[in-house]
Amino acid sequence: xxxxxxxxxxxxxxxxxxxxxxxxxxxxxxxxxxxxxxxxxxxxxxxxxxxxxxxxxxxxxxxxxxxxxxxxxxxxxxxxxxxxxxxxxxxxxxxxxxxxxxxxxxxxxxxxxxxxxxxxxxxxxxxxxxxxxxxxxxxxxxxxxxxxxxxxxxxxxxxxxxxxxxxxxxxxxxxxxxxxxxxxxxxxxxxxxxxxxxxxxxxxxxxxxxxxxxxxxxxxxxxxxxxxxxxxxxxxxxxxxxxxxxxxxxxxxxxxxxxxxxxxxxxxxxxxxxxxxxxxxxxxxxxxxxxxxxxxxxxxxxxxxxxxxxxxxxxxxxxxxxxxxxxxxxxxxxxxxxxxxxxxxxxxxxxxxxxxxxxxxxxxxxxxxxxx
Amino acid sequence: xxxxxxxxxxxxxxxxxxxxxxxxxxxxxxxxxxxxxxxxxxxxxxxxxxxxxxxxxxxxxxxxxxxxxxxxxxxxxxxxxxxxxxxxxxxxxxxxxxxxxxxxxxxxxxxxxxxxxxxxxxxxxxxxxxxxxxxxxxxxxxxxxxxxxxxxxxxxxxxxxxxxxxxxxxxxxxxxxxxxxx
Numbered sequence: 001x002x003x004x005x006x007x008x009x010x011x012x013x014x015x016x017x018x019x020x021x022x023x024x025x026x027x028x029x030x031x032x033x034x035x036x037x038x039x040x041x042x043x044x045x046x047x048x049x050x051x052x053x054x055x056x057x058x059x060x061x062x063x064x065x066x067x068x069x070x071x072x073x074x075x076x077x078x079x080x081x082x083x084x085x086x087x088x089x090x091x092x093x094x095x096x097x098x099x100x101x102x103x104x105x106x107x108x109x110x111x112x113x114x115x116x117x118x119x120x121x122x123x124x125x126x127x128x129x130x131x132x133x134x135x136x137x138x139x140x141x142x143x144x145x146x147x148x149x150x151x152x153x154x155x156x157x158x159x160x161x162x163x164x165x166x167x168x169x170x171x172x173x174x175x176x177x178x179x180x181x182x183x184x185x186x187x188x189x190x191x192x193x194x195x196x197x198x199x200x201x202x203x204x205x206x207x208x209x210x211x212x213x214x215x216x217x218x219x220x221x222x223x224x225x226x227x228x229x230x231x232x233x234x235x236x237x238x239x240x241x242x243x244x245x246x247x248x249x250x251x252x253x254x255x256x257x258x259x260x261x262x263x264x265x266x267x268x269x270x271x272x273x274x275x276x277x278x279x280x281x282x283x284x285x286x287x288x289x290x291x292x293x294x295x296x297x298x299x300x301x302x303x304x305x306x307x308x309x310x311x312x313x314x315x316x317x318x319x320x321x322x323x324x325x326x327x328x329x330x331x332x333x334x335x336x337x338x339x340x341x342x343x344x345x346x347x348x349x350x351x352x353x354x355x356x357x358x359x360x361x362x363x364x365x366x367x368x369x370x371x372x
Numbered sequence: 373x374x375x376x377x378x379x380x381x382x383x384x385x386x387x388x389x390x391x392x393x394x395x396x397x398x399x400x401x402x403x404x405x406x407x408x409x410x411x412x413x414x415x416x417x418x419x420x421x422x423x424x425x426x427x428x429x430x431x432x433x434x435x436x437x438x439x440x441x442x443x444x445x446x447x448x449x450x451x452x453x454x455x456x457x458x459x460x461x462x463x464x465x466x467x468x469x470x471x472x473x474x475x476x477x478x479x480x481x482x483x484x485x486x487x488x489x490x491x492x493x494x495x496x497x498x499x500x501x502x503x504x505x506x507x508x509x510x511x512x513x514x515x516x517x518x519x520x521x522x523x524x525x526x527x528x529x530x531x532x533x534x535x536x537x538x539x540x541x542x543x544x545x546x547x548x549x550x551x552x553x554x
Contacts (some may be wrong), residue, residue, distance in 0.1 A: 049412060050412070
C-alpha cells in the first residue's frame with residue numbers, strides 16, 4: 001500500500017461513492033453518520049476510525065484496502081476516459097474486482113499464477129488478412145500447430161498470461177471484458193451465453209490481450225459488421241478457433257456426408273456454434289451464402305451426440321475460475337497468509353468450506369510456540 | 373490514543389474464554405499494571421455476541437478493559453491491510469484491529485486463531501495466546517490444572533491444531549515441568 005494523506009483518502013472515498021452512484025446523504029444513512037460528517041471525511045477534514053472506514057467500504061461495495069492502494073493503471077485510464085458511466089456496467093465492476101483479487105493473490109503466490117515474462121505486444125490488425133496472421137501467431141504462442149482444434153482454450157490462454165474467469169451476468173450486459181494488469185491480464189466472460197459463444201468471446205479477448213489493449217468491454221461479439229478493430233478481432237477469433245487448413249481438411253474428410261452431418265461434426269470437433277461455423281465456411285469460400293444459411297439453421301440433436309459419440313464441452317460454464325488462480329488462492333491459504341473465510345470468498349463460491357484442505361498438522365514441539 | 377506501551381491487546385476469542393469461565397478476576401491479576409486494551413472492532417464483536425453469551429456484558433463493562441478507537445492513518449492502513457487478508461463482511465474484523473495495534477503501537481497481542489497468529493509471527497509482532505496466560509495463572513496459583521485442562525485441551529486440539537488428545541495438556545505440562553503436578 002502506498003502513502004496516503006487524509007485529503008487523498010477523502011478523495012478516494014468520494015470517488016468510490018460516486019462510482020457506486022450514491023449521494024453523500026445516502027452513504028451517510030447507510031453508515032449511520034451525518035451527511036456533514038461524510039462531507040468532512042471526503043474533504044479530509046474529519047478523521048475516521050478503522051470501523052467507520054470499514055463500514056463505508058462495505059456500503060460502497062469496495063474493500064478498505066482500495067482506499068490505500070494505487071489503482072490498476074488500465075482501470076484509471078479507462079475510468080478517466082469513460083467518466084462515471086462505467087458504474088452502470090455490471091461487467092466493469094466485476095472485472096475491476098477480479099483484477100484486484102488477482103493482484104492481491106499475486107503478492108502471496110506469484111509462482112502459482114505463473115505469469116510468463118511479458119511478451120511484446122503484437123501489431124493491431126489493420127485488415128482481415130492481418131487478423132488471420134495474428135491468429136497464426138497466437139496459435140504458435142498457445143503451442144498449437146496450424147491445423148488442430150483448440151480444445152483446452154482456457155488453460156492454453158492462461159498459460160500465456162491471460163486468466164479467463166466466467167460468471168453468469170445475464171442477458172442485458174456485455175459478452176466479455178479484459179483488463180491488463182501490472183503483470184498478466186484477466187478476462188471475464190459472460191457465461192449466460194452458450195459454450196460456443198463463450199469460447200468465441202474468449203478468443204476475441206485473447207486478441208485484445210495480444211495487441212495489449214489496456215481495457216475492453218465487448219458487447220455482442222460477432223454482431224459487428226463494421227470495418228473496425230472489433231470486427232477484425234472477431235475474424236481473429238474465428239481464424240483461431242477454425243484454422244483454415246484444419247477446417248478444409250476436416251471438410252474433405254467428411255465430404256461423403258450430408259451438409260447437415262458435416263456441420264454437426266465440424267462444430268463438435270472445433271467446439272464452435274453453428275453461426276460461427278457457417279460464417280467461417282462462408283468467408284473461406286467453402287460454402288456459398290445459401291450453404292452458410294443452411295448450416296446456421298442446423299441444431300445438434302441428442303441423437304447426433306449419441307450416434308456420432310460427440311463430446312459436449314462446458315468451458316467457462318456458470319462461475320468458473322482459471323486453475324492457476326485457484327491454485328494461488330489455495331497456496332496462500334495453506335501457507336496461512338489468508339484466512340479460510342477470505343479464501344472461500346476469493347474462490348467466488350466455487351468451493352464449499354469442506355472443499356478446502358484441513359489446516360496444517362503441527363508437530364508436538366510446536367506447543368512451545370503457544371506457551372512461551 | 374493507546375497510552376500504556378506494555379498493555380495486552382485481546383482478540384475476541386481469548387476474552388470469551390476468560391469471561392465464559394468466570395475468570396475475569398484472573399485476567400485482572402495477570403494483566404496487573406499492564407492493562408488490557410481491545411480495538412473497537414473487538415468491542416463490536418463482543419457486543420454482537422452478548423446475546424449468545426450474556427457474561428460478555430461484564431467484559432464490555434469492565435473498567436480494566438480500555439477500548440482503542442485509533443483514527444490515525446498508519447493504523448487505518450495497517451487495519452485495511454489485515455482486513456484484505458482475513459475479513460469477509462464483519463467476520464474477523466476483530467483480529468484486524470488487534471494486529472493493527474500490534475503493528476503500529478508495538479503492543480503484545482493475545483490471539484488464538486491460526487492465521488492471524490501466523491501473520492503476527494511473520495511480521496515480528498509480539499504475540500501470545502490464551503494457553504500461556506493460563507499457564508501463568510497456574511504458576512501464580514490463580515488457577516489449578518484441573519480447572520484449566522478442559523479448556524486447554526480444547527484450545528490445543530481445536531484452535532492450535534496440535535497433535536494432543538484429551539488429557540494432553542496435563543500430561544505435557546507435567547512432563548515438561550511447566551507446571552507442578554497437583
